[in-house]
Amino acid sequence: MTLSRSLHSPQPCSLEPHSSKLPSSEQGSAEQQHAGLPQAELQQTELQKTELQKTELQQLADELKTQAAELGFRQCGITVPDMQVERERLQDWLKAGYQGEMDYLANHFEKRLDPTQLLPGTERIICVRMDYLPENSSPATSLSDDEQAYIARYTLGRDYHKVMRKRLTQLGKWLEQRTDKLGYRAFVDSAPVLERPLAREAGLGWIGKHSLLLNREAGSLFFLGELFIDLPLPIDEPYTEEYCGKCTACLDICPTQAFVAPYVLDGRRCISYLTIELNGSIPQELRPLMGNRIFGCDDCQLICPWNRFSQHTAETDFHPRQKLDQTRLLELFSWDEATFLKKTEGSAIRRTGHIGWLRNIAVALGNSRGGAAVEQALRAKLQHPSKIVQEHVNWALQQLAERSTPAQPLPILASSGARKRLSRFS
Numbered sequence: 001m002t003l004s005r006s007l008h009s010p011q012p013c014s015l016e017p018h019s020s021k022l023p024s025s026e027q028g029s030a031e032q033q034h035a036g037l038p039q040a041e042l043q044q045t046e047l048q049k050t051e052l053q054k055t056e057l058q059q060l061a062d063e064l065k066t067q068a069a070e071l072g073f074r075q076c077g078i079t080v081p082d083m084q085v086e087r088e089r090l091q092d093w094l095k096a097g098y099q100g101e102m103d104y105l106a107n108h109f110e111k112r113l114d115p116t117q118l119l120p121g122t123e124r125i126i127c128v129r130m131d132y133l134p135e136n137s138s139p140a141t142s143l144s145d146d147e148q149a150y151i152a153r154y155t156l157g158r159d160y161h162k163v164m165r166k167r168l169t170q171l172g173k174w175l176e177q178r179t180d181k182l183g184y185r186a187f188v189d190s191a192p193v194l195e196r197p198l199a200r201e202a203g204l205g206w207i208g209k210h211s212l213l214l215n216r217e218a219g220s221l222f223f224l225g226e227l228f229i230d231l232p233l234p235i236d237e238p239y240t241e242e243y244c245g246k247c248t249a250c251l252d253i254c255p256t257q258a259f260v261a262p263y264v265l266d267g268r269r270c271i272s273y274l275t276i277e278l279n280g281s282i283p284q285e286l287r288p289l290m291g292n293r294i295f296g297c298d299d300c301q302l303i304c305p306w307n308r309f310s311q312h313t314a315e316t317d318f319h320p321r322q323k324l325d326q327t328r329l330l331e332l333f334s335w336d337e338a339t340f341l342k343k344t345e346g347s348a349i350r351r352t353g354h355i356g357w358l359r360n361i362a363v364a365l366g367n368s369r370g371g372a373a374v375e376q377a378l379r380a381k382l383q384h385p386s387k388i389v390q391e392h393v394n395w396a397l398q399q400l401a402e403r404s405t406p407a408q409p410l411p412i413l414a415s416s417g418a419r420k421r422l423s424r425f426s
């Protein structure tokens with residue numbers, strides 16, 4: 001992959017600063033204009049020109065941020081394409097195998113650390129964030145009702161990859177119109193890019209102990225995205241402070257105890273991984289700990305004190321579709337594949353596939369209080385062609401045969417302190 005101008009404009013790629021479309025006072029050949037000038041005067045003129053270019057680039061960066069805000073990004077920062085500082089930590093994480101089946105995380109190791117290998121010619125990375133928490137999507141209501149499904153708040157509406165990439169591309173086009181021959185490319189989750197450390201370097205926040213990017217004004221309930229550009233815009237100050245202090249609430253509340261240490265997540269135990277990324281069977285010992293979470297999990301964020309500053313999304317695209325914030329497990333379990341595909345059109349939920357969907361709901365039903373209707377629905381799926389579905393349905397029926405109350409409450413519902421924090425999101 002190259003940052004080829006031919007992708008965006010017919011000119012060949014050049015790594016020089018592209019300021020020739022900046023104000024016309026800067027255009028024309030410097031040698032022609034200054035022919036015959038004494039050396040000292042020439043040097044001074046060159047110096048003035050560099051200073052002017054700097055001012056223009058700064059002005060452009062400022063305008064870019066205003067434009068980013070107009071496109072719905074709550075924050076925008078600029079950094080250099082260099083992630084070598086993460087080398088050792090990334091190496092250790094992969095060596096420990098915390099990526100599980102997410103093989104793609106182990107691939108392209110050098111490209112993650114050196115984004116210019118991903119996109120040659122990249123001079124700067126513009127990092128943005130966009131809030132996703134919809135108004136009135138009370139997580140407490142569905143988490144505390146074992147007959148309802150809990151779907152992570154980030155994925156109740158339209159697929160964020162589509163929304164963010166489109167806006168980032170618009171931002172790229174806007175910048176292209178103000179420069180000559182800009183090369184740019186938008187990324188959201190889609191490539192070997194270390195999005196959180198990049199955002200930290202661009203000044204968007206610090207990495208919390210739950211490993212997500214946190215911001216004092218906005219918490220962590222936002223998406224990240226990047227625009228790689230080949231224009232040397234002035235960079236922002238990295239975020240060097242961190243405000244977790246002695247708090248360990250996220251580590252303590254995680255239902256599957258997925259954190260091996262502060263900042264270090266064993267992906268294989270995270271409910272987000274188990275319900276979305278894992279293709280096969282969910283480890284039996286983790287199933288009772290999942291409660292009614294059928295796609296993703298938010299507990300480590302819901303408990304975080306900084307999320308009292310999280311802001312509701314301004315994007316209608318992220319508003320819940322199909323009432324996914326308040327739907328009963330049995331209804332979702334009844335969707336056949338065609339219905340699943342229809343109802344999840346344009347949603348990131350499709351990633352789990354219909355088999356993964358049924359597998360996850362079977363686990364949630366096994367953790368519920370059960371009852372005749374639940375058992376009947378489970379039995380009806382015993383002959384499902386997928387062995388994975390059959391196995392999880394059998395497990396659920398066995399669970400329900402062993403008890404008549406819901407599985408034990410999960411940590412986020414167990415203490416009054418945790419419930420109080422949850423109530424902030426109602």
Ligand code: B12
Nearest residue numbers: 086089090093152195212213223224263270272273296297
């Ligand atoms: C793979 C992945 C996952 C995996 C693995 C998660 C993980 N923590 O890596 C799974 C499926 C589990 C997952 C879950 C979630 N994800 Co995810 N995920 C990604 C993805 C695609 C890659 C992340 C990655 O590279 N991981 C690799 C490891 C090595 O990274 P790491 O855990 O940060 O490891 C670093 C730390 O261990 C750190 N470290 C070690 N020691 C120390 C010490 C200190 C002091 C510090 C500061 C750091 C540190 O160094 C390592 C190397 O940098 C990114 C998008 C992207 N391209 O970045 C989204 C992304 C991180 N996910 C996101 C979201 C929203 C989620 C969920 C909230 C979704 C949900 N509700 O279910 C959960 C949150 C779980 C959690 N607590 O992390 C957002 C996060 C936005 C934000 N505010 O930060 C991202 C950025 C997607 C996006 N474009 O918005 N995710």
Ligand code: SF4
Nearest residue numbers: 254270271297299300
């Ligand atoms: S998303 Fe849930 S399972 Fe994953 S680390 Fe956070 S609290 Fe634990």
Ligand code: SF4
Nearest residue numbers: 208209244247250304
């Ligand atoms: S819950 Fe506490 S430790 Fe975890 S990220 Fe938030 S402030 Fe940091």
